[in-house]
Amino acid sequence: MKLKLFVDRLSQPSRAILIFCKVNGIDFEEVKIYLSQGQHSSPEYKEINPMQQVPAIEVDGKFKLFESHAILRFLASAFPGVADHWYPAEVFKRAEIDSVLDWHHSNLRRGTTGLVFNGTIGPLLVGLPLNLQATAEAEKVLLASLPKIESFWLKDDGPFLLGNSEPSIADLSLVCEIMQLEVLDEKIHKQILEPYEKVRKWMDDTRNATQPYFDEFHAVLFQAKEKLIKIRSRGDNAETKSTEKSA
Amino acid sequence: MKLKLFVDRLSQPSRAILIFCKVNGIDFEEVKIYLSQGQHSSPEYKEINPMQQVPAIEVDGKFKLFESHAILRFLASAFPGVADHWYPAEVFKRAEIDSVLDWHHSNLRRGTTGLVFNGTIGPLLVGLPLNLQATAEAEKVLLASLPKIESFWLKDDGPFLLGNSEPSIADLSLVCEIMQLEVLDEKIHKQILEPYEKVRKWMDDTRNATQPYFDEFHAVLFQAKEKLIKIRSRGDNAETKSTEKSA
Numbered sequence: 001m002k003l004k005l006f007v008d009r010l011s012q013p014s015r016a017i018l019i020f021c022k023v024n025g026i027d028f029e030e031v032k033i034y035l036s037q038g039q040h041s042s043p044e045y046k047e048i049n050p051m052q053q054v055p056a057i058e059v060d061g062k063f064k065l066f067e068s069h070a071i072l073r074f075l076a077s078a079f080p081g082v083a084d085h086w087y088p089a090e091v092f093k094r095a096e097i098d099s100v101l102d103w104h105h106s107n108l109r110r111g112t113t114g115l116v117f118n119g120t121i122g123p124l125l126v127g128l129p130l131n132l133q134a135t136a137e138a139e140k141v142l143l144a145s146l147p148k149i150e151s152f153w154l155k156d157d158g159p160f161l162l163g164n165s166e167p168s169i170a171d172l173s174l175v176c177e178i179m180q181l182e183v184l185d186e187k188i189h190k191q192i193l194e195p196y197e198k199v200r201k202w203m204d205d206t207r208n209a210t211q212p213y214f215d216e217f218h219a220v221l222f223q224a225k226e227k228l229i230k231i232r233s234r235g236d237n238a239e240t241k242s243t244e245k246s247a
Numbered sequence: 248m249k250l251k252l253f254v255d256r257l258s259q260p261s262r263a264i265l266i267f268c269k270v271n272g273i274d275f276e277e278v279k280i281y282l283s284q285g286q287h288s289s290p291e292y293k294e295i296n297p298m299q300q301v302p303a304i305e306v307d308g309k310f311k312l313f314e315s316h317a318i319l320r321f322l323a324s325a326f327p328g329v330a331d332h333w334y335p336a337e338v339f340k341r342a343e344i345d346s347v348l349d350w351h352h353s354n355l356r357r358g359t360t361g362l363v364f365n366g367t368i369g370p371l372l373v374g375l376p377l378n379l380q381a382t383a384e385a386e387k388v389l390l391a392s393l394p395k396i397e398s399f400w401l402k403d404d405g406p407f408l409l410g411n412s413e414p415s416i417a418d419l420s421l422v423c424e425i426m427q428l429e430v431l432d433e434k435i436h437k438q439i440l441e442p443y444e445k446v447r448k449w450m451d452d453t454r455n456a457t458q459p460y461f462d463e464f465h466a467v468l469f470q471a472k473e474k475l476i477k478i479r480s481r482g483d484n485a486e487t488k489s490t491e492k493s494a
Binding site for chain 2: 050051063065066067068069070071073074077078091092094095096098099101102103105106109110133148152
């Protein structure tokens with residue numbers, strides 16, 4: 001099958017899919033859709049994904065699909081050679097991974113994307129006004145989600161979610177999400193993650209299990225982080241203070 | 248397999264699961280968890296679902312699962328006799344249904360639950376202050392989601408989502424979600440749904456495909472609606488005016 005990935009490496013679900021394909025030897029063409037340039041709103045891209053979001057995929061020039069979890073499930077099922085642990089065929093094991101993936105939407109993802117966009121990317125890179133209420137609400141959701149990962153999803157012995165000994169698509173999706181917090185002010189980032197020792201170890205384990213691709217596809221995130229450090233050091237923004245206040 | 252469903256019929260994903268089981272001849276024991284009485288926060292229920300939400304299931308007294316989409320996928324896969332159209336085994340068809348289900352979380356569900364809870368259930372039944380900003384934001388998400396269903400998910404010829412001739416778990420989940428809008432002020436409810444002819448027809452088709460169970464499990468919702476009409480008619484609330492303003 002001929003696979004095209006429509007992605008922006010600055011988007012966390014895009015990175016999850018890129019890493020998944022590389023780790024599993026799935027050949028693809030990377031079509032870069034730069035969100036910062038509004039390329040997701042072009043008429044051409046609307047033909048690929050009418051919801052105007054990344055990631056999306058196209059298979060053999062015909063079949064189109066969006067929503068990153070649906071894409072990960074599809075890739076794990078449709079391409080030969082993907083190890084079973086990524087998305088187990090056994091119904092009970094698969095159901096538990098689906099439960100994590102579904103939980104993610106209204107919890108960790110909602111918190112992270114809301115906090116990063118409203119508190120950092122919007123005001124510092126896009127030029128939107130700082131939305132304090134949206135930032136505070138997203139932070140509340142994030143700070144309620146991380147202890148659930150620490151004390152429930154990682155409660156069993158294995159290094160990965162649900163006590164598994166090898167990673168699943170849920171590990172990849174959630175870890176890429178938390179990585180997005182790297183663009184926050186460094187002090188805030190540390191404050192948010194410091195209480196969660198298991199979360200930090202699990203992130204390291206997921207990174208190690210998917211190297212060298214994990215670092216390869218996160219390089220642009222760290223470039224963005226450097227850019228934001230420079231913008232913040234100019235001291236011409238209200239973001240750091242307000243986020244410190246709400247953290 | 249011995250199946251227990253932990254549900255509140257006033258919760259839309261609970262109803263989707265109840266209807267799904269009945270339509271597909273899956274035997275179950277219904278354990279009622281009344282959200283209005285805080286039963287989802289009891290220590291006993293935390294053992295079933297640590298996230299303290301309904302629905303959740305227990306299989307053979309051992310396997311526990313929460314998140315309604317994960318439950319629907321599991322029931323369709325693990326119980327014999329469920330027709331393939333509910334959650335097709337073929338990977339391309341299944342991927343499209345997964346795409347709808349994943350899209351639902353951050354769009355239709357987020358809009359509906361936010362609007363119904365913050366604008367109606369919270370202030371009128373739970374005694375919370377009316378949260379105007381949260382209500383307006385949720386309504387915005389809902390009003391952006393409905394045209395996507397009308398013009399994209401229902402764009403093809405069949406009566407169900409994705410142009411299918413028979414319903415899937417996505418139809419059931421999304422229609423039960425929109426049904427929750429019944430508890431809004433009647434005028435507002437009509438204003439919200441009136442522009443979407445295909446959506447209204449699809450809701451009727453989904454109801455007809457799942458009778459008599461659709462009506463059986465929605466009866467409590469219509470009882471709640473009657474109760475809210477009485478509360479509103481006392482004229483001692485600000486909800487109607489504010490929702491009218493934002494609609």
